Amino acid sequence: MSDLEQYLDQLGAAHGFSKEELEANRRGAIHPAQLARSQRGAVSGPVFWVLLVVVLLAGGLGGAYAFVDGSSSPLSRVDRNALIGILGATAIGALVFSAVGFASVRRAARRREAFRAGSVTVVEGLVAKGGVRGSASTFWLDLGGKRFFVSQRTWELVTHGATYRGYLIAGQMVTFEPVR
Amino acid sequence: MSENELMQWAALGAGGVVGGGVIFAIARFVKQQNAIWPDAAAKYGLTYSKKSEPIPLGNSRDFDLLDGPSLSVVSMREQIGRTRRRSNVITARSVAWPSPARFDVESTRPAASFHLVTTGDAAFDARRFVTSESKAAVQAVLTPTVRAALLQCPQHTLRITCEGQQVVVSFGELVTDAKELTGAIDLALALAKGP
Numbered sequence: 005m006s007d008l009e010q011y012l013d014q015l016g017a018a019h020g021f022s023k024e025e026l027e028a029n030r031r032g033a034i035h036p037a038q039l040a041r042s043q044r045g046a047v048s049g050p051v052f053w054v055l056l057v058v059v060l061l062a063g064g065l066g067g068a069y070a071f072v073d074g075s076s077s078p079l080s081r082v083d084r085n086a087l088i089g090i091l092g093a094t095a096i097g098a099l100v101f102s103a104v105g106f107a108s109v110r111r112a113a114r115r116r117e118a119f120r121a122g123s124v125t126v127v128e129g130l131v132a133k134g135g136v137r138g139s140a141s142t143f144w145l146d147l148g149g150k151r152f153f154v155s156q157r158t159w160e161l162v163t164h165g166a167t168y169r170g171y172l173i174a175g176q177m178v179t180f181e182p183v184r
Numbered sequence: 185m186s187e188n189e190l191m192q193w194a195a196l197g198a199g200g201v202v203g204g205g206v207i208f209a210i211a212r213f214v215k216q217q218n219a220i221w222p223d224a225a226a227k228y229g230l231t232y233s234k235k236s237e238p239i240p241l242g243n244s245r246d247f248d249l250l251d252g253p254s255l256s257v258v259s260m261r262e263q264i265g266r267t268r269r270r271s272n273v274i275t276a277r278s279v280a281w282p283s284p285a286r287f288d289v290e291s292t293r294p295a296a297s298f299h300l301v302t303t304g305d306a307a308f309d310a311r312r313f314v315t316s317e318s319k320a321a322v323q324a325v326l327t328p329t330v331r332a333a334l335l336q337c338p339q340h341t342l343r344i345t346c347e348g349q350q351v352v353v354s355f356g357e358l359v360t361d362a363k364e365l366t367g368a369i370d371l372a373l374a375l376a377k378g379p
Contacts, residue, residue, distance in 0.1 A: 165286035
């Protein structure tokens with residue numbers, strides 16, 4: 005195995021692509037495995053958000069019921085205000101999480117659609133590595149005027165200042181390779 | 185004086201010595217830190233200045249600057265929220281480079297060896313790991329003088345660009361030891377002479 009093939013294996017293992025996928029992208033085609041991967045989360049994403057809102061509603065309404073059940077009847081003015089507070093917070097929380105979830109699901113759906121309809125575009129140039137280390141570490145590669153956020157493992161494999169070619173689908177750098 | 189009193193005085197004395205030692209060590213460290221930049225300016229005949237840029241919400245960006253006719257150093261410390269950025273860039277006027285040489289030098293072996301450049305100097309290659317895509321150009325740059333200067337630099341990673349008629353040496357850590365600054369300046373000066 006040549007040095008280049010070994011390096012491509014390392015990059016693929018770190019960034020999540022196979023040589024077959026890279027080969028398909030070089031030809032300007034999307035590999036079926038890439039398409040399949042991109043369509044993941046079509047069900048689990050909405051289910052996650054719906055479950056989150058259901059749990060929030062169940063917690064808030066259950067808490068309100070337990071509060072009323074444990075209070076004297078009729079409710080005192082203070083207890084009534086507390087009940088209104090619990091129900092109000094539950095309603096606001098449910099609305100906020102529903103809105104965030106809806107936006108997230110729509111964004112993911114648009115991304116999946118863009119991937120299905122998209123084509124492979126190529127960026128090439130000198131890579132500039134950047135990163136922030138600490139509690140919320142972030143690593144990125146600037147290539148061809150675009151910034152791509154990558155895992156630390158991928159970042160460590162890339163040589164700063166070397167020429168790379170990246171293959172993009174729907175704005176995501178799905179595969180990449182050194183030019184020299 | 186009873187034995188008990190004597191013990192108390194001895195403990196108090198020991199505490200005083202330790203406390204005094206700690207204060208002395210801190211004062212010495214602060215003095216050393218404050219002297220790093222003016223000392224380097226004096227050593228290389230450069231002008232030293234400091235600059236601060238206010239950033240809203242209690243954030244800050246501070247610079248230590250060394251400036252001379254053929255060499256300049258810009259050291260930046262930035263704090264925005266909990267994110268800190270440090271950068272040190274040394275730029276030196278150099279001979280004209282026939283082709284650009286960009287390379288990183290690390291003190292630990294890189295994760296991939298594809299762009300690893302060896303110099304043939306076993307002692308150097310075992311202690312410093314050079315990565316670049318332009319291997320021939322970098323090998324020409326890494327003269328014995330440059331290799332010796334690199335070995336004197338304590339930084340984990342140094343980023344070097346030799347292009348046009350200038351050399352740029354940069355690193356990310358905060359300068360806390362004079363050797364980090366003088367080592368990198370000596371390296372830039374060694375590189376500036378050309379192969």
